Amino acid sequence: MIKSSVAPVFWDDERSRLQLVDQLALPDNYVLLTMESVNDIAHAIKAMIVRGAPAIGITAAFGVYYAAREAWKSHDKAALIRNAKDLLAQTRPTAVNLFWALDRMMACVEKHISDATPDAILCEAKQILKEDYDMNLAMAEHGADAIGNVKNILTHCNAGALATAGLGTALGVIRAIDARLKDNGESLHVWVDETRPYLQGARLTSWELMQDGVDCTLITDNMAAHFMKQGLVDAVIVGADRIARNGDFANKIGTYGLAVLAAYHRIPFYVAAPSSTFDANMATGDDIVIEERAPSEVVVINGKRIAPDGVKARHPAFDVTPHQLVTGIITPDGVLRFSDK
Numbered sequence: 001m002i003k004s005s006v007a008p009v010f011w012d013d014e015r016s017r018l019q020l021v022d023q024l025a026l027p028d029n030y031v032l033l034t035m036e037s038v039n040d041i042a043h044a045i046k047a048m049i050v051r052g053a054p055a056i057g058i059t060a061a062f063g064v065y066y067a068a069r070e071a072w073k074s075h076d077k078a079a080l081i082r083n084a085k086d087l088l089a090q091t092r093p094t095a096v097n098l099f100w101a102l103d104r105m106m107a108c109v110e111k112h113i114s115d116a117t118p119d120a121i122l123c124e125a126k127q128i129l130k131e132d133y134d135m136n137l138a139m140a141e142h143g144a145d146a147i148g149n150v151k152n153i154l155t156h157c158n159a160g161a162l163a164t165a166g167l168g169t170a171l172g173v174i175r176a177i178d179a180r181l182k183d184n185g186e187s188l189h190v191w192v193d194e195t196r197p198y199l200q201g202a203r204l205t206s207w208e209l210m211q212d213g214v215d216c217t218l219i220t221d222n223m224a225a226h227f228m229k230q231g232l233v234d235a236v237i238v239g240a241d242r243i244a245r246n247g248d249f250a251n252k253i254g255t256y257g258l259a260v261l262a263a264y265h266r267i268p269f270y271v272a273a274p275s276s277t278f279d280a281n282m283a284t285g286d287d288i289v290i291e292e293r294a295p296s297e298v299v300v301i302n303g304k305r306i307a308p309d310g311v312k313a314r315h316p317a318f319d320v321t322p323h324q325l326v327t328g329i330i331t332p333d334g335v336l337r338f339s340d341k
Helices: 038-046 053-071 077-089 096-112 119-147 170-183 200-211 221-229 255-264
Strands: 009-012 017-021 032-035 152-155 189-193 215-219 235-238 249-252 269-272 318-321 328-331 334-336
Touching: 009 053, 009 119, 017 053, 032 038, 038 053, 038 077, 053 077, 053 096, 053 119, 077 096, 096 119, 119 170, 119 235, 119 269, 119 328, 119 334, 152 170, 152 221, 170 200, 170 235, 170 269, 189 200, 189 221, 200 215, 215 221, 221 255, 235 255, 255 269, 255 318
Parallel strands: 152 189, 152 235, 189 215, 235 269, 269 328
Antiparallel strands: 009 017, 017 032, 249 318, 328 334
């Protein structure tokens, strides 16, 4: 069975607390942080202690439960929970899974607002966690079937267990392909883009793959074309943070350029995402709001300035890839292919 030794979100039933892997501490240190309040959870999402669209949604779902637990004895509990929901909604604007999870949790709150305890709210958050893992398993199998037993895959950012309930979207597919190859006495090799400026590939994806014994090589983002030209990339697979109705999708900055390179070199380019990443309210990628993060994240790495003091910088955290550049979108129900390429 496909599995991962890594997961970012844990619910401790004994202590009734949410625990998160501090992804800012990786790869040097594995640290579990205990969330004590809704404010803690909002900060963890905003500061990217937890990141990845599915994991953000899961974490926010437990945030709604925290709010419910704190407000349940109040005569104004509905308003208090809505305020907490608004706080969580303001943390990251691009990943639609956040808003999907908050809407689902608020529907559960409305249904159970008269219950003696908020236990049903906790059950709903746990269900979102379980469903995400189950969707990752389904995507892994569909993706492995679609891509086949290729030998070299390139991935960007971290769409792995650390970005989900466990296993991963893009890395779930990679794990499934690797498992099938190993059953035949072969193995997969993964090119890992470092993913500037936040280095999710360097810090997180390479760490995940090494934990599970998947052969990988870290490269800087501007090396991808070189290895494609040499014929050393058989397929590209990435995750997504929001997918519009026409198949355009937002993902970590640098994804669009990678898709253009793959198209030029005639390399299949796949996206893996759960149903919660699809946004029916977005007709095309032009409608997707792109989060702009602090310029300091571009000019400072691990506390070390790498550019002249006072230089201007920009940090759009995501870009949008047109659906015409996508070979297929791997979902829990199969692979979607758009006809107007």
